Amino acid sequence: MDTLPQTGTPAADEGVRGGLARMGPAAGYLLAAFAMFLFARSHASLVCGSSRPIHRLQLAATAERAGAAIAACEIGAVRRAVVLDYAFIAMYVAVLASGAVWVATRGYRVSRLRRAGPAMAKLAVIGGAFDAFENGVVLAALRDGGGESWLYSVAAVLAWGKFMTLAAVAAYVAIGLTGSVVMPAWARSVYEDRGPTSTAVPGDDPGRWETGIAVSGGGIRSASFALGGLQALDDTPLGFDRATRVSAVSGGAYMIGAWSIARLGPGSTADAWSASEPAGRGDHDLSPEEAHLRRHLDYLARVDDNRPAPALVVGLGALWNGLVLLAGLWLLARPFGWLVQADFIDPTLRLAYDHPDRVTTIGYHQWMPPLVWAAAGMSAAVLWVVAVRLLRRRTGSAARRFEAGLSRLLKTATYGSLGLAATLTGLLVMMPTAMIEIPARVLSLGPDHDPVGGAVVLSVLTGSGVAVAVLAAIRNRYTARILRLGGVLLGVMAVLVGGWIATHAAIEGVEATFGTWSAVAAVFGLLYLVLNPDWWSLAPYYRARLRTAYALRRVTDASGSATVTHWPGRTEPRLWEVASKPMRPEFCGAVQVRGTDVPTHAGIPALDLTMTADAVTIHLPDVGGNDPRELSCTPRQLAALMASNGNPRVTTMFAVAVSGAAVAPSMGRMSQGPARALLAFANIRTGVWIPNPRWARHVAVEPEPDRAGDVASPPSYPRLRLSYLVKEIFGVHDIDDLYQYATDGGHWENTAITQLLRTAAVDEMVAFDAGRSEPQSTLGLAEAVSMVSLELGTSIDIDIGSRRPSPTGVGSEPESTAVRVGLIRHRRGRVGLIWYTRPEVIADHSAVIQAFADRDEVFPADSTINQLFDVERYEAYRRLGYENGAAIGRARAGLVAAMRASPNLEAFRAGTSAGPRSRAGFAVDEVAQRLRTEAEYQALRAGLLSVATGTDPNDVGCG
Secondary structure, three states: OOOOOOOOOOOOOOHHHHHHHHHHHHHHHHHHHHHHHHHHHHHEEEEEOOEEOOHHHHOOOHHHHHHHHHOOOOOHHHHHHHHHHHHHHHHHHHHHHHHHHHHHHHHHOHHHHHHHHHHHHHHHHHHHHHHHHHHHHHHOOOOOOOOOOOHHHHHHHHHHHHHHHHHHHHHHHHHHHHHHHOHHHHHHHOOOOOOOEEEOOOOOOOOOOHHHHHHHOOHHHHHHHHHHHHHHHHOOOOOOHHHEEEEEEEEHHHHHHHHHHHHOOOOOOOOOOOOOOOOOOOHHHOOHHHHHHHHHHOOOOOOEEEOHHHHHHHHHHHHHHHHHHHHHHHHHHHHHHHHHHHOOOOOHHHHHOOOOOOOOOOHHHHHHHHHHHHHHHHHHHHHHHHHHHHOOOOOOOOHHHHHHHHHHHHHHHHHHHHHHHHHHHHHHHHHHHHHHHHHHHHHOOOOOOOOOOHHHHHHHHHHHHHHHHHHHHHOOOHHHHHHHHHHOOOOOOOHHHHHHHHHHHHHHOOHHHHHHHHHHHHHHHHHHOOHHHHHHHHHHHHHHHHHHHHHHEEEEEEOOOOEEOOOOOOOEHHHHOOOOOOOEEEEEEEEEOOOOOOOEEEOEEEEEEEEEOOEEEEEEEEOOOOOOEEEEEEEHHHHHHHHHOOOOOOEEEHHHHOOHHHHHHOOOOHHOOHHHHHHOOOOOOOEEEEEEEHHHHHHHHOOOOOOOOOOOOOOOOOOOOHHHHHHHHHOOOOOOOOOEEEEEEHOOOOOOOHHHHHHHHHHEEEOOOOOOOOOOOOHHHHHHHHHHHHHHHOOEOOOOOOEEEEOOOOOOOOHHHOOOEEEEEOOOOOOEEEEEEEOOOOOOOHHHHHHHHEEEEEEOOOOOOOOOHHHHHHHHHHHHHHHHHHHHHHHHHHHHHHOOOOOOOEEEEHHHHHOOOOOOOHHHHHHHOOOOHHHHHHHHHHHHHHHOOOOOOOOOOOO
């Protein structure tokens, strides 16, 4: 439902007046609720000399504790207070139930939370029912003046159920009220619109033969390898300038971004990054761009341009994260300590520290409620199983409806009771015990509250966490396990620190420290409104580092010689300005969707994100037979929203940095579970929160640049807040959020093959895959073949094995592993070609590569952790890519020649086995083997022969 006009309208650009207007209903609701609360509670309170809330009686659980709660009261007054409590029940049920329904669509964007509104309203009614039954039990217990213990036990069980359910509803309503103030009206108006159905099918135009290039991730390894390949194919029909679309991920995006800026951007140069025969090259033979890159191969660690070193950026960010998160933990833990030391849970907690030898004892009023709720949950589960088996035998629509209704009721009772039991066990049993035993015995917090022992333990844990992070960085083999262990240690440390804070609060009491807590809460609230967690992440540093090496422009000095310099951040052309030719470079990232209801293929908690000069698009997959859908906006719209909140400019290098954000708390298919918290806390965050394209296309104007060159009149859009740092820590990423967490494209698919075939009508493509450290691995290609089939309904018929058998059945042909060719069969039947190459040293490579491989046992399998190449290693990978690209050019020329000489498929197949093959003949054999019909052959032949073959690259080896 596209109901809103484009931005610039009052509906989209509400500003301060819109925010004040949204505060009105919320403020009125809160005022009415508070007035009803005070009115009802004043009649239901139990006043006997001093204020004694009636909940102390309701939670007593024993006759002795109940008697102590009402010792100074008359029984008649107690009964009247309980009766008047029924009026309070009716009022708070009405307020909470109506509030839950009201805030569901006005205060929440996440679909699951919006749908929870009616359920929360029912939960409020259930809580009220618990309260009503509990009051009846209390009245029965008071009938003889004292009551029986079992009646008070029943009342306590019901009371704890009431408080837990109503607390959940109250939290839902309170958070929703806050959301209703900050969420713009347009976010509610277009909520159900998830973008248009994708209708573009690659290969629809039979009149043109379109080519494309896909470059994988792999850091500097992939960038160097791809540079050589692009240079080798530059003057062929598969060259960069002739491609319809060039898609790249991560390290491949470094080089595609560099070529795009230098060849397609303002002041572009046609021969930028070009190279001739690689033999005997020196600095004087290089293009100015490549010479600059060779001098700046250590760009990620350079400190010669007045920028801080990465270790300092990480350290300061981690320190700031620690301060912010510690303040938040302190604010949450102290009220919990006040709650636990209250009389109705553990009134002896504060006294325990005067007796360090005290053995922890859990009273009847603490262990009995969770035990009863657990028994109730198990009983409901048994009834559920029995009912399903008995009712399954019955037929008829009425019986099926009855079965479904009873199953829902018993399911709710089972999970609700067990959830209550688990919550009450933690609140009444586990936490009080931990707050006594851990501070007194583990952290040495005795009668004098000596913090030394606790400081020692926490220092050891902190040092362990740092050691884990360092070890994970230098030992790639054990990175996943170490990061998970580090996340667990961080969680343990948070629990210990939180428990320590809560225990101090319980010892000191609420009266002594409430003023300090309020002041810290006010300061924290101000920081929440002002701070953007992306400001101190690694992302700004990472973008700046990439720009110094790859975002280059040529300048000519007085003597006429050309040199290059990088574009400063504020003057670098925007993404939509680097696209003056029909070809559009595409930078592929991923958005994290953990915890969302959007289905994904292979269980990958991420979706494909593509960024071009025309569109920024999140691709929702085709799952269950539905057409794929897109959440898309233009880069100008995205830039307008980002500029309004002081975020980075949407430039080519911004897209490159998003595509290359390899290390982040959430990493799609490579996520490490508990490691999320460790990576976020340690500020290892290269991902970026970007406005959701789904919202951006409805509210963002595409304004003309103003005099300063920035977008004019940006629309109102909620700011990034500290809550998004919490979302990174816990991995909360929903497709309906105002912001999406964008990271490395390899977190979804690392070869860029799927992205290229999705967004361009490509008939012939070249894929440079340097994404795997293992030279024999074809896992990246296998993942791409599977994903293309699932996502697009397109099939890729190509050899995925490490060695291809010889057509004669004798031996194997290792030369085919460095360069491969396969067929692409698009959804509507059109056939195309895919040329695939990866870094692997084979017998036909030149002596230079063979010599480097003999001397270096790692090459060509350097880990992506190694991003600091020296010139020799860089040149080895670049030359490897050049020779493989040259091999593709020769193989293509041989294939075209064979097709020109073969009018039909039979003749083409007959020619593949006649006489000794040329070094490029593997392509002819492969294509002949995989073609199925004469129609496929004729279509492929017509397309290839319609394109000029160009000049074959120099014969430099790698057959």
